[in-house]
Amino acid sequence: MENIKLKQHESYMGICINLAKIARQRGESPVGSIIVQNGTVIGEGIEGGKAHGDITFHAEIEAIRHATKQIEKQDLSDCIMYTTHEPCIMCSYVIRHTKIPMVVIGLTTGEIGGFSSQLPLLLDATIQRWTKPPIVIHGILEKECASLHQ
Numbered sequence: 001m002e003n004i005k006l007k008q009h010e011s012y013m014g015i016c017i018n019l020a021k022i023a024r025q026r027g028e029s030p031v032g033s034i035i036v037q038n039g040t041v042i043g044e045g046i047e048g049g050k051a052h053g054d055i056t057f058h059a060e061i062e063a064i065r066h067a068t069k070q071i072e073k074q075d076l077s078d079c080i081m082y083t084t085h086e087p088c089i090m091c092s093y094v095i096r097h098t099k100i101p102m103v104v105i106g107l108t109t110g111e112i113g114g115f116s117s118q119l120p121l122l123l124d125a126t127i128q129r130w131t132k133p134p135i136v137i138h139g140i141l142e143k144e145c146a147s148l149h150q
Contacts, residue, residue, distance in 0.1 A: 006140075009104050012036060012082040013141045015044075016106065019059065020084045020148050023047040030148035033059040033083035035067035035076060035100075042079070043067025059083060060091040064098055076100045077131070084145045086113040086138065092122040096130045105138040106145030 012034060019032025028047040035043035045062030049055050060083050068074050077099040081087075084106045087095055092114025095103060103122065108115075114122035115136050123133045 009082070009137065009140045012041075012080075013084070013104065013106055013145070015041065016059075016082050016084045017141065017144055017148065019044060019046045020145070023059065024148060026051060029085075031059040031083065031085045033063040033081060035063045035079050035081055037067070037071070037076075037079045042070045056090070058088065058091050059085075060087045061094050064094055064100075068098065074098050080104060081134075082140075084148065085109055086116060087122060088112045089114055089117070089119055089121050095122060095134065096124075096127070099131050100134055101131075102135045102137070104140055105136065106141050108138055 015034055016032040020030040023032060023046045024030035028050050031047040033045040034041050043063040043066035045059035045066065047059045048057035048062065067076060079100055080102045081095060081100050082104045086105050086109040089112060111117055122136060125133055
């Protein structure tokens with residue numbers, strides 16, 4: 001990965017970290033996510049499942065909801081998702097449905113993760129109706145993302 005690209009990824013991940021800090025202050029899991037289209041942030045998501053009493057208020061899904069409302073379509077095939085934590089299996093389904101071609105992650109989550117678990121839905125290439133799996137880049141500002149849990 002080029003240094004310029006790495007710096008760009010780190011800059012966007014910094015936005016996610018700030019959103020995750022808001023979630024933590026609200027008593028939520030410290031997760032923040034954004035959707036970027038042509039260098040512009042078009043969607044932001046802050047973890048909110050506890051506040052809303054609804055498990056679907058994960059930061060990644062909220063960022064997608066915000067982005068699709070902004071551009072008035074569900075096709076995000078020209079966008080990049082950034083998120084402090086690896087999208088879970090539920091979020092991975094929504095990512096695949098909206099055709100996001102690249103997901104940049106700070107911290108992997110393992111057992112329930114969309115690409116690092118035994119159910120790597122984010123990377124599945126067998127579902128015919130989906131486009132090819134997104135490129136997954138992980139470990140961007142990993143230490144900073146991990147420190148959100150301290």
